[in-house]
Amino acid sequence: MIKKIAENIWQIEKEGKMNVPITVYASEQLLEKIKQDKTLEQAKNMAMMTGVVKHVVVLPDSHQGYGACIGGVSAYDLNKGVISPGQTGYDINCGVRLLALNLSKKEFLKKREQVLNDLYKTVPSGVGKGSELKFNDKELDEILEKGLQWAFDKGYATKEDVEHIEDKGRIEGADASKVSQKAKARGRDQLGTIGSGNHFLEIQEVEEIFDKKISNIFGLENEGQIVVMIHTGSRGLGHQTASDYIHKMEKEYGFKDLPDRELACAPIESRLGKEYRAAMAAAANFAFVNRQFITYQVRKSFEKYFPGTRVKVVYDIAHNIAKFEEFEIDGKKVILCVHRKGATRSLGPGRIEISKDYRKVGQPIFIPGSMGTASYVLVGTEKAREISFASTAHGAGRLLSRTYAKNNLSSDKIIKNLKERDIMIKAGSKKGVLEEAPEAYKDVNEVVRVSNELGIGNIVAKLRPLAVMKG
């Protein structure tokens, strides 16, 4: 039974084998959609896990995933709890990076096609399109352990880039020896690539600023300013790492007592739990460097067509990851292992985890819309720490299956529709475009509105796409 607690807040009380209740943050309209698939069933399974505390959080963009739902957050006690790859997703540190340019829309539009074509060549997307960058074993291990520090040492990143990335692009405790050879083989030539599915690179304009003071601090200074949004993750290396550890965990700890085999897990403080933590950190560092290489190419492209353009990293956030963060439970300060799967961290003003440039106002949050629709910049809040384990939504959230999209929509119509709204697209596959049709997603405006109304992520600016690149 789900009951309304307050505007946009719903609760499923503890029942059966659940250890904690579930809190759903959604408007009535979004909840109706959430109820249509297995989202809440999966949230109930998450609530049955050992050592889970307070409640399982279901965010406005939630939809059915595998094991845990997408848009689901759960936090574990370090002594009694578990770490579970299926609750963070196979794409470890799938995330979003935003770059701000000192370039106006008016200028950009003059060479839009050239820039897009150039990026399509230098930032590989789709299947089997490896990167030009090849690394030997030693270099790959260094990338996994040092993350952005490696990129900085080699001249692929500036000092300011490093400062403007979650965990400075290097999660401590990463151990390359805990990542299998198989995972390394899958990821080896994928650094600097987008991949396929819902991943993309978009050139956008700042369409509307809602909070002038904060947007200025983020480097989003005026409407019509060009920004670049990158959405990708740890590619095959991360996917294989999650698969490897699901097998290791079910082998060591079994799965018969779990509500779903996909939720295979290990106690956080066990040997295997610690090994996964080290492997996950390595895969996350790989993803940060992946987005850094793409940034490097974006800088080269803009330098080519608009010499002297400054490309600043606004921020880089991970929306598939487990983190160790401090919360207050029953009046006591405790460190919890927070699993975010399709959920963005939302830290309010003052938190030391945030780059010092933004510490006064809170952490930047990016919520990309579906292809060809608006994306948003939000800012983290103290309220999120209190009610949603410092988390908010990560995107529009899927609504229709790919099968449905393929059978009922037309790619020509979608491309025509984008063209009518003056959005240029370059994609490797027409069918891929079809699967990512805006109609297949929930309304990002509604997702962001609810986040803002609840105060778990406040709106700063709205971005509109001008050029889209997909696999």
Add this chain to the structure above:
Amino acid sequence: MKKQKFEFFEHTADIKFRAYGKNLEEAFENSASAFSFHVSRGGKIKSNKIKEINLEGADLEALFYGFLDELIYLLDAEGFIVVKAKLSIDENKLKGKLYGDEVKKYKDLDHVKAATYAEMYLKKVKTGWEVQAVLDV
């Protein structure tokens, strides 16, 4: 009427398929065809290369997961896309051959991130075996 080898089902974000066979081997082989159908977006893949496969799982589900995981690994790490499989399964051990081609020869391919245990089952039915899996894409 010839029975379908595999079918795809609705899933909000990922790919769910069911494969059928008169025995378990055939159900696995048809799963490889389903995988190939997804990756090739229904296009034609030639059978120019052969890969040996040899796997073991703790149980049938783990074997099925491991099999799909191997197809993904070959796609990413070795640039090989499967089109057909010829397998033999003994208890929880599988061996056989995968037929397919080099990924780089094809333009319009879709990716798979991982196999999952979500909604997975392998069951004996009147006509043989029926297996189901969800792929993270």
